Amino acid sequence: MADSDLTKQRSALAALLRKVVGGQHVLSSAEELRPYECDGLSAYCVVPLLVVLPADAAEVQDILRICHAQQVPVVARGAGTGLSGGALPLENGVLLSLARLNQIIAVDANNSCARVQPGVRNLAISEAARPHGLYYAPDPSSQIACSIGGNVAENAGGVHCLKYGLTVNNLLALELITIEGERVRLGGGGLDGPGYDLLALATGSEGMLGILVEVMVKLLPIPQRAQVAMAAFDAVETAGQAVADIIATGILPAGLEMMDGLSIRAAEDFVHAGYPTSAAAILLCEVDGGNEEVSEDIAQVRERLLESGATEVRTASDDAERSRFWAGRKAAFPAVGRISPDYYCMDGTIPRKHLPRVLGEIARYSEQSGLRIANVFHAGDGNLHPLILYDANNPGELELAETVGGRILELCVEVGGSITGEHGVGLEKINQMCAQFPPEELEMFHAIKAVFDRHGLLNPGKAIPTLNRCAEFGAMHIHAGDLRFPHLERF
Amino acid sequence: MTVDCDISDALAAQVCDAAAQAQPLRLVGSDSKAFYGHPVDGEVLSLAGHRGIVNYEPTELVLTARAGTPLPQIEAALAAHKQALSFEPPAFDGPATLGGAIACGLGGPRRPWGGAPRDLLLGIQLLDGLGRCLRFGGQVMKNVAGYDVSRLMAGALGTLGALLEVSIKVLPAPKVERSLVLSMPRDRALTMMRDLARQPVPLSAACHFDDRLYLRLSGNAASITAWERRIGGEAGSGESFWRDLRDHRLTWFRSEQPLWRLSLPPATRRLRCENDVLTDWAGAQRWVYSDYSATELRDEVAQAGGHASLFRYGDAETPVFHPLDPVRERLHRGLKHTFDPHGILNPGRQYRSI
Numbered sequence: 001m002a003d004s005d006l007t008k009q010r011s012a013l014a015a016l017l018r019k020v021v022g023g024q025h026v027l028s029s030a031e032e033l034r035p036y037e038c039d040g041l042s043a044y045c046v047v048p049l050l051v052v053l054p055a056d057a058a059e060v061q062d063i064l065r066i067c068h069a070q071q072v073p074v075v076a077r078g079a080g081t082g083l084s085g086g087a088l089p090l091e092n093g094v095l096l097s098l099a100r101l102n103q104i105i106a107v108d109a110n111n112s113c114a115r116v117q118p119g120v121r122n123l124a125i126s127e128a129a130r131p132h133g134l135y136y137a138p139d140p141s142s143q144i145a146c147s148i149g150g151n152v153a154e155n156a157g158g159v160h161c162l163k164y165g166l167t168v169n170n171l172l173a174l175e176l177i178t179i180e181g182e183r184v185r186l187g188g189g190g191l192d193g194p195g196y197d198l199l200a201l202a203t204g205s206e207g208m209l210g211i212l213v214e215v216m217v218k219l220l221p222i223p224q225r226a227q228v229a230m231a232a233f234d235a236v237e238t239a240g241q242a243v244a245d246i247i248a249t250g251i252l253p254a255g256l257e258m259m260d261g262l263s264i265r266a267a268e269d270f271v272h273a274g275y276p277t278s279a280a281a282i283l284l285c286e287v288d289g290g291n292e293e294v295s296e297d298i299a300q301v302r303e304r305l306l307e308s309g310a311t312e313v314r315t316a317s318d319d320a321e322r323s324r325f326w327a328g329r330k331a332a333f334p335a336v337g338r339i340s341p342d343y344y345c346m347d348g349t350i351p352r353k354h355l356p357r358v359l360g361e362i363a364r365y366s367e368q369s370g371l372r373i374a375n376v377f378h379a380g381d382g383n384l385h386p387l388i389l390y391d392a393n394n395p396g397e398l399e400l401a402e403t404v405g406g407r408i409l410e411l412c413v414e415v416g417g418s419i420t421g422e423h424g425v426g427l428e429k430i431n432q433m434c435a436q437f438p439p440e441e442l443e444m445f446h447a448i449k450a451v452f453d454r455h456g457l458l459n460p461g462k463a464i465p466t467l468n469r470c471a472e473f474g475a476m477h478i479h480a481g482d483l484r485f486p487h488l489e490r491f
Numbered sequence: 492m493t494v495d496c497d498i499s500d501a502l503a504a505q506v507c508d509a510a511a512q513a514q515p516l517r518l519v520g521s522d523s524k525a526f527y528g529h530p531v532d533g534e535v536l537s538l539a540g541h542r543g544i545v546n547y548e549p550t551e552l553v554l555t556a557r558a559g560t561p562l563p564q565i566e567a568a569l570a571a572h573k574q575a576l577s578f579e580p581p582a583f584d585g586p587a588t589l590g591g592a593i594a595c596g597l598g599g600p601r602r603p604w605g606g607a608p609r610d611l612l613l614g615i616q617l618l619d620g621l622g623r624c625l626r627f628g629g630q631v632m633k634n635v636a637g638y639d640v641s642r643l644m645a646g647a648l649g650t651l652g653a654l655l656e657v658s659i660k661v662l663p664a665p666k667v668e669r670s671l672v673l674s675m676p677r678d679r680a681l682t683m684m685r686d687l688a689r690q691p692v693p694l695s696a697a698c699h700f701d702d703r704l705y706l707r708l709s710g711n712a713a714s715i716t717a718w719e720r721r722i723g724g725e726a727g728s729g730e731s732f733w734r735d736l737r738d739h740r741l742t743w744f745r746s747e748q749p750l751w752r753l754s755l756p757p758a759t760r761r762l763r764c765e766n767d768v769l770t771d772w773a774g775a776q777r778w779v780y781s782d783y784s785a786t787e788l789r790d791e792v793a794q795a796g797g798h799a800s801l802f803r804y805g806d807a808e809t810p811v812f813h814p815l816d817p818v819r820e821r822l823h824r825g826l827k828h829t830f831d832p833h834g835i836l837n838p839g840r841q842y843r844s845i
């Protein structure tokens with residue numbers, strides 16, 4: 001669109017929206033819009049047409065009615081920590097920030113649930129529930145910053161989802177506003193709702209089906225006790241096998257995480273977690289439950305880790321040490337951020353048994369491309385986060401990192417996994433969707449979207465690729481001669 | 492004895508033919524839940540022959556099986572590795588199939604702690620209403636690529652697709668399980684259930700009827716013993732009781748009056764429509780015999796934030812499932828049309844007009 005057209009559209013729409021939310025809650029000048037140009041995937045930036053910050057659900061309804069009438073696309077934004085470009089604005093679209101819908105409406109201890117607005121931070125829910133002895137289980141590493149609305153839209157995970165599930169397993173109900181401005185409740189006050197499981201369909205839908213204005217989450221009793229063991233290994237393969245060995249004991253760890261040498265050292269330098277920096281890999285295995293249970297389980301875990309070839313096993317001696325062990329893992333991304341000008345975080349999942357092969361291939365890509373890759377792994381549930389280190393100031397390096405990343409995701413699909421376990425497709429992995437899904441399934445996804453959003457106004461261009469796009473992407477596969485980085489072998 | 496068999500091609504051909512003639516199909520696993528939902532008048536699409544465990548690796552905690560696989564076969568395979576289906580699927584009148592258990596979406600007494608079928612579902616292969624074979628989700632624990640179509644199928648009663656293959660998360664079976672019985676009236680029992688549910692008690696079932704509260708504790712022996720002492724009561728009869736509760740074989744369920752299932756915020760006090768009530772899921776699921784009219788009952792339940800289904804022995808007129816508001820109804824119709832444009836898959840089984 002020509003600049004002058006954009007300017008005209010901007011001021012006309014801003015005038016309409018200001019009537020809804022008040023003058024100061026529509027941002028339209030270049031310097032006001034700039035902070036919203038990207039989410040956590042900062043390699044992609046687009047300045048939106050406008051940013052609008054409603055105060056409540058009724059204002060969201062009015063905004064959507066206006067955008068629907070004017071056929072203006074809408075991109076929702078929670079805290080903007082997403083790592084797949086899901087909240088990346090559109091040049092001709094409204095960026096709808098839910099940041100002001102930040103109230104905890106009620107903590108209902110008797111019904112083990114909380115009703116919150118979408119802009120509430122993940123951690124704030126557990127903080128509010130703590131006086132009742134309850135907490136909200138999904139704990140993404142970004143939990144001090146990310147919003148529950150964003151968690152629902154991405155179906156966020158965390159380091160405890162092996163035992164406690166993903167966001168979708170910890171929700172009771174959602175209030176959604178459709179693009180036409182209607183309000184609809186999905187789920188129910190009990191453990192299920194009538195009819196189709198639209199709650200599950202909306203969870204992980206990346207802002208493509210509707211705007212969440214209220215979330216009812218399930219709260220769990222805080223376990224009596226949790227204990228974590230940290231084991232060091234001199235090879236990642238041994239650590240991978242140890243994970244299967246622990247599962248075979250019949251213990252279901254609350255968390256089971258792996259980090260490789262590069263991430264261990266980065267995290268240790270950053271937060272001084274007490275990690276053994278000479279190890280090739282560490283495993284963090286947390287068990288929780290009753291006092292007696294935890295004592296027995298942690299002893300068994302310890303024994304099994306040693307049998308599986310751990311060179312050292314340490315159990316946290318107190319809560320402070322336990323927090324330190326976890327702090328290292330939770331700070332792994334920013335820690336890697338300190339040792340490289342830029343990093344690109346991948347999010348593939350694999351059947352765990354393929355871990356040695358996948359890590360071997362990743363090491364090979366790293367060697368071929370000359371880019372360092374650190375691996376952080378939700379080992380219990382097979383969710384791998386390779387962090388590709390690059391420097392955006394070196395021409396071509398971002399593109400190289402993207403190519404390597406794309407190849408890692410395709411490898412995940414090849415071994416029977418998925419291109420994304422918790423960060424979502426967004427704009428980032430849209431091409432790899434073509435590797436994971438055949439055209440019929442993709443068409444089905446488009447048809448589902450059309451049921452909710454006939455004109456495709458909600459977050460258009462994200463999450464589900466058009467068949468044309470896949471045809472082009474496929475063509476790129478076939479014409480290997482045209483590949484951007486022919487020295488990177490394809491499989 | 493029936494053997495493992497892949498008949499997906501024949502099933503796809505049957506659906507294709509039916510689609511071409513707009514011939515309604517009645518999807519049948521083992522027909523153990525034939526009573527559930529409105530009757531469907533159609534040609535039988537029998538999934539029972541499509542059976543067998545396709546893949547099961549205990550240390551991956553994932554099992555993939557064809558939809559017609561009987562649950563006992565799956566339970567036996569899991570038990571051999573000390574694992575289990577944590578959603579404790581009801582079988583009701585016979586050897587239920589995995590596909591039927593997922594399509595009905597029902598959970599047993601363990602539901603509030605072990606999850607519903609949808610919580611354990613990882614991926615599916617289905618035939619849509621055009622007979623096309625589609626795959627969603629996968630065999631990995633976490634997968635957020637594309638909309639969550641797998642979970643949409645759980646509880647859809649086969650109206651959106653015929654499930655061919657299902658991948659589910661399986662979990663270690665509890666090491667020890669013990670039951671407790673306490674004598675007390677309903678209101679006190681509800682208070683106690685909620686108190687326990689708020690604490691880190693290793694509960695795996697909590698139900699009340701006929702002035703008795705039944706509790707089940709699962710997990711570690713020492714932790715269970717510690718809680719048994721705190722809770723009190725007498726030792727219960729164990730596994731058979733919970734299976735009879737799950738499959739509605741307790742004497743309480745003998746009556747052939749209309750049986751309502753209420754899904755409610757668990758702490759909801761006794762509703763006026765609950766003339767005779769069996770409270771399960773620590774309050775969240777209530778089986779009720781009522782002298783209220785369907786409309787009155789549904790109004791009261793909806794007021795309390797829940798919904799009601801006429802689970803069994805209903806009359807021909809009353810809708811089985813709680814009526815939808817206009818927006819949700821439109822979304823249901825849209826989804827039905829998307830997956831089954833000719834409306835041939837179990838038409839009307841869930842909502843008469845969908």
Ligand SMILES: Cc1cc2nc3c(=O)[nH]c(=O)nc-3n(C[C@H](O)[C@H](O)[C@H](O)COP(=O)(O)OP(=O)(O)OC[C@H]3O[C@@H](n4cnc5c(N)ncnc54)[C@H](O)[C@@H]3O)c2cc1C
Pocket residue numbers: 039040075076077078079080081082083085086087098118139140141142145146147148149150151152153154155156157158159206207208210211212213333334422423459
């Ligand atoms: C350091 C770091 C660590 C992380 N660790 C994890 C982790 O362990 N596990 C994990 O799962 N993720 C992790 N993430 C990713 C990210 O934090 C999650 O995806 C989170 O759920 C995004 O929440 P947000 O509020 O920032 O959403 P945003 O980034 O603002 O938006 C994400 C998506 O949700 C949509 N959206 C937001 N709000 C709404 C709404 N109210 N209605 C409809 N759609 C909406 C947006 O359109 C967008 O598509 C991490 C990110 C960082 C930066």
